[in-house]
Amino acid sequence: MEPSELRRAIGAGRAAASELGLDVTDVTVVHDSDRVALHLLPCDVLARVAPSGQLADSEFEVEVARRLALVDAPVAELDPRSDGRVRVRDGFAVSLWTYYEPLPSEIAPTAYADTFRRHHAALRRIDLAAPHVTDRVAAALREVRDPERSDELSDADRSFLGDTLADLSAALGTGRTGEQLLHGEPHPGNLLNTRRGPLFVDLATCCRGPVEFDLAHAPEDVAQHYAGADQDLVRRCRALNWALFSAWRWRREDRMPEREHWRAEGLNRVRAALRGRSAPT
Template identity: 30%
Template sequence: MVARIPTVLPPSTSLHELAQRQQHELDAAQWLHEQGTPVIAPTPLLPREPFHRDGFCFTFWQYAPEDHEAEPDYTANTEHIPALHRALRDYPGDLPFLSAADPHSMTAELTRLQQHPDLIAPADLDRAQREWQLLEPLVRSRAAFEKAFPHAPLQPVHGDSPPANIFPSTHGPLYSDFELTCLGPIEWDLAGLPDELVNAYDRSARNQGLRELDRNVLDFVNAVGRLRTVATLALVPQLPELGDYLTPSVQQWKQGPFAGGLDL
């Protein structure tokens, strides 16, 4: 077995909220496993539920041996995602709308950054907060999203960049890390990816007779994703190495148009 133990969380995220998220992950991964979708599945040796100990909330999974000779191939990984979306489309579980965006934490983290001018300049933080005022209603409300994007169907999605969460096992690639699974547009799973990977997704979707990505919705999820990166700066005091990881993306956000150029 392998234990997954989240250790760095936004202060606004309670263990109860984390446990709910982990239960969605366990249930979705188990269901996909039962349908024959190649995933890392929960262990059958323990109850399929989160465990609590010493202030941590964790889950247990089947051990999958890694193919250490496999080279990362994000184009190939992205070409696998339309098949995952097709499988998830029939998932019967009740999932929250765009919970992967974590709007409550987004608001709290942007507020906390007011106390950290060492992490983000006040003018940049002001821009981020104004962008969030524009985007937040569409993240929090399914009705508002559907009004803005009436031609973008919603379905269960992975929630956390699935091309980066395909595990190279000795038995082949396995989908993993469904902790942010939720109801949303398929574009959410492609947020922040370069054009060549977006094109790889569309090419694979066409070959399978599936829907290609809507560029307007992709602009929206990219804008939310970039703002999520800015808000994550609030976690740098807890995990200092995040700073170096986040800085290039924050610089890209600063150089880009307000709210990704969206006309909402």
């Protein structure tokens, strides 16, 4: 967020916690993008603060968290001292979550795959209306194909990115055997290593599709430890994920840090994934 917007977001997070009687004297910014995560102290709460235009996404995330907590999913939970509601303060939607101190050690591929298995099993136990993966692709295509929404994307890259999204989406289709609810964006940044074990966060991206779409967000060796995964489909989904990532970076309204770097890098990663190899880091 822009500095002035971030200050307002911090104020909104403070206000939402204080209204519940939680003591807030210090705030640390844990994550800053189109929405922010704030560690509020000494009450030890994580506040997720998004522009109020994302209120529906915030409410959806809270509902997903509520339902998954009932089936013992490996996910971050809402703070038990809150009432689980999303509050709108000063143009921001605020939800309050349990804060988990991250452990410094990396999550091994086998543990990552096991957490996936447990999470997917829990998702199969809840009944929730969620968009299909191909709906997300359709939204990205609208951004790519409209020069007014992605005005700095060259004609050649626009054609490449649009064709890639359309072709890979068609290959996925709908109604595949084994499709289910997914996390939607379970990349390493959304899997915390905690004393409770690995926990998924950022649940607003929940969608429907093959489990391979989730697996494609993880480091490449994780899918090899997930029994029954279609490795060829994982590779195609990895290309699709990078194409989706690239589409969002070329939006005029995108505010991701280091956006210029990730615009070029995203396209490089798409091409590398289509060739079936890793892009250089």
